[in-house]
Amino acid sequence: MTDRHWLHGETLYSQVENTLRGGATFMQLREKALDYDNFLAEAKDLQRLCRSYRVPFVINDNVDIALAMDADGVHVGQNDMEAGDVRAKLGPGKILGVSAETVEEAVLAEKRGADYLGVGTVFPTRSKDDAIPVSHETLTAICDAVSIPVIAIGGITLSNAGELAGSGICGIAVISAIFGQPDIEAATAWLLEATREMIGK
Template sequence: MGCDTPADPRVARLIDANLDRAREGLRVVEDWCRFGLERDDLVKTLKDWRQRLGALHADSYKQARSTATDRGAGLGHPAQLDRRSPRAVVAANCGRVQEALRVLEEYARSSDPTLASEAAVIRYGLYDLEVTCLNASDGLQRRNRLKGCTLCLITSPTDKLLLQVSAALRSGVSMVQYRCKHGDDRERLKEAIAVRDLCRTHGALFIVNDRVDLAMAADADGVHLGQDDIPVDVARSLIGADRLLGLSTHSLREVQGAMEEPVDYIGLGPVFSTAVKPDRAATGTALIEQAMTCTPMPLFAIGGINSSNLSELTAIGCRRIAVIGAIMSASDPSAASLQLLESLSSPRD
């Protein structure tokens, strides 16, 4: 249960300081996992580590404490001011704990081998938990950003792709779905990465249509599937829990089915006739209105939507749309994007 008589009082002070540092850092991470991520599994592990270290925090270490003579007490670093997000705080505190545990391993090895061994076990465990926690933080951030998305741009092949996407992003489009059904995979990957980089520059979500492999290779925020693509549960197992997964639907039955799947958002349509899906009859706005009342998931109306007919959707309270031609075929994609966004944000009549 710890060392009662450390050989060197200076080492005892050092061990005390690093036990405090490790336990405090673990608590910072634990609270984010509890209140931010709501991950009981991570909370349980972190709490166990804290208690195991606490049980080894012997009175002899605490008695050696002397904050008055510690020249390093209270010293800060400018890097601490850059921790502007929970993710940054978690990363910094995981690093802090790992460093403290390494110090405990080195200095307690001869005088308190039980503590040194426990510190090593927890340090290696924290390496893996940190990755899980940071990935979960990314997933939470993506889903929070998704909640604020009102306009999703779905791309179509064009030599001016990057110029048009860039113009839309500068105007405030917050979600881009890369859609390219044909062509060389190497070229598509290169193009997808270029669009991804634009999205990251502007803080927008980047989604890949249909292709899970392309989404993963391009490090996309998620993938969007159609009803005839690979099963949703298979896609989820491939992309993991922290990327977004969207699903196209065309009926109320499919909307209700999506609610039973590990899906983050749905597209519903085509609301109006569209050249992209000429074989599908327009569903009209009534289906959108009905679907919005039965699903809590973000729902994007899609299909033939433009500035001329958008008012039919906003009139029923629809504030999320996905468009292709309204922006990709516009002579001024920036102005087209602004007009759509302004209509979506206007007070409901």
Template sequence: MTEKPWSDFELYVITASSNHPGKDLVEVMEQTLIGGADILQLRNKTGPWESVLQEAAALRELTRRYGVPFIVNDYVDIAIQVDADGVHIGQDDMPIAEARRLLGPGKLIGVSTHNLEQALKAERDGADYIGVGPVYPTDTKPGRAAVTTSYVTEAAEHIRIPFVAIGGITLDNADLVLEAGARRLCAVSAIVGSEDPADACRSFLEKIGRCKAIERNAVTTIKLNGEKHQTSAGNLEELVRELGQGHKRIVAELNGVIVSKGMWADTAIQSGVDIELIQFVGGG
């Protein structure tokens, strides 16, 4: 069901029922999936085992419908029982090797890390991804010192497996975390505690998308229909789509040479190129 490899995830959401009193857990989490969250973790450190199992079963069913990987925090047994895609463990929980033995090779193991040393160890020990945080102080994990964005930058430089920045990340500071080198974000209260979790997810994803676009191609300045224009599009097809003109019957010219539509995707846009997009209008 999952359409893209799990490791391509960009927005990691974690449950926190205390952030949405009066709202149903599954309903709130469904909103995050509608908003585009592409990996979901059940974290319930206070409830009795039976209710965690119940929540896990419901969220497993939900995430399967949306084709999104489902991770259970701590409870390896529950993860196995509901056929979750993996578990997430902290520094004080069972060793990675032990979790791997219980889960088998096909499942994901994520590990919370608070410094580069822990991160490198988790990577060596076979973690599939790591959490990097808490980047900012957070009520979700009170009392833990924030690691700041400098650890995010270290992780970006040294860690090869996917890492997700977590802890106190909101729409107000997400850009700083992305600038520090994160390409995957996890937010808890900023999403499930929001009035509109789907909209919050879309806003986070938009920030990540913009950051990736800039990274991929920097912003290019071109001449478009005689005017200076800035674009993050990498090729002609992306440019036309970015301009919201993809539905029109358009002919494109690049530096005076016509580019047939079939070639648009293969036509890179470099700084300074002169592009004309033309169409037909009434005339005699």
């Protein structure tokens, strides 16, 4: 997931390209402050970049932007538009990700048309001040309760990713573990390798 907090003079485009070079397999554009026109223009540019690497590109929260630019999909939280309503607007051919913190939320999201779940926060994080901690036991229970892919999120780093082994997740979502590093491409590659090793355990 992207975050402007870590730009430090770089462009978001160049940072995203570095993650793609490092092997990122999925990209979510997370913008909280841009106006509609700038958000839309940025999203179109980044989607073209991701498509050149054959990497799916989804918009966080903003269903209207996702529809306007024909994004690959959208990710919504529990306080955003309800998953069933999002699916109705998107149609059947788009990716729908939904955040979940409990088994009940996860099961309902799957019933309402979610293609994958983002579950967390699994470790403390500064990216979401209102995030509720999700234990390893709850993460595992969610994975056991649904048939769609589960992505762990929240405070995941190269050093703690291995602690998620055995939970049943199929991947991780990160911000600072990649965008906050001095060498984004290398950080992405190292985290990808660690994640594959963790999932294989």
